[in-house]
Amino acid sequence: MPSLVTSSLPFSPAELSFIHSSLTLLPPIRPDGRTSRQFRPLTAETGVLPAVNGSAHVGFEDGSEALVGIKAEVEKTKYSFSTSSNDSDSGHVNMGDAPNGKNMKGQQDWVSLSLDISGTRDDDPTLAFLSEMLREALVAGNVLPDRLVINSRWHWKLYVDILLLSQFSRSSLPLPLLSLTTHVALLSTRLPRLKSEEEEDPLFDDDWEASQFLYPRSQKASAEVATVKPPITLLTAQVGKNVIFDPSREELAVAESVIAVSIGPTTAKTPSPSGLSILAVRMIDSAARDTFPGVPRDSDSQPQGTQVEGVWSPPKGGIKRPFLKTIMSESLDVAAEIMRDLKGFAG
Incomplete structure (x- = not known):
């Protein structure tokens, strides 16, 4: 996937070298003073749109903000899924009616997501990439689609409309902002209470x-709390031996690798202590690869291709598997903390 930020970053090789050197320290020194796991301060509010089932507005301290509205409508189910896991994996569809809605499995196309970014075309590859990444996390594991089942003949169709109110190229990638806003909007989404019996028309x-x-609020065990939370997608950056969460534009400009990690409730029989699991991992080309290298003062005496300390050089190669495992492990811890903190925003 090509870089999602502009390649003409207004940083000189000297600035890039300074930022990179600061971020490779242990612990890293970030330009805005945050710790490696700390997100930018944000403000969030719910119930901001009329005539919707759920909505949220989230703004970061740097001025970037997003708005999400969620609408649900009743739709007739054209067919029912087989309850067998083997049939589900092979794509087999059971055309027979299920005995009741409890045994029904949701369908991924019951969740529709649209993303609108000001100044971009509808067929822009960046828009399609971000939209699919956000939707991929929502339908992964079928946790959300399964919650939309009414009975064997009816279900809810969920429409998630996301609007980025600011230009993403002016700061950092909008992925964390869009994901957190969608998460808060889903937490605040309400559905009318069903009065009819199981197999009657709703x-x-x-x-x-x-x-x-x-997503119900009251749960008995801490592990159960995580199983009913909407997924989130974290953006991480590798700089040296450090993992940077929610990287800013300056940090993305020197990142050796940029990884998007989607995390949500686990469907495993033996869940983790946090009740979360990795839903998807996507690699994004770092904008640092498009920068120009610095020129050493004694360039004539240095062999071509030699790395000189203190002189900026665009990163080469990819991320190693042990470090990727570290990123995934840390992402689970950060996601659990974020979900606990965002719980208070949902009205």
């Missing part, structure tokens, strides 16, 4: 106060 309570959250 009849709902008109009282909105009686509506139920798409």
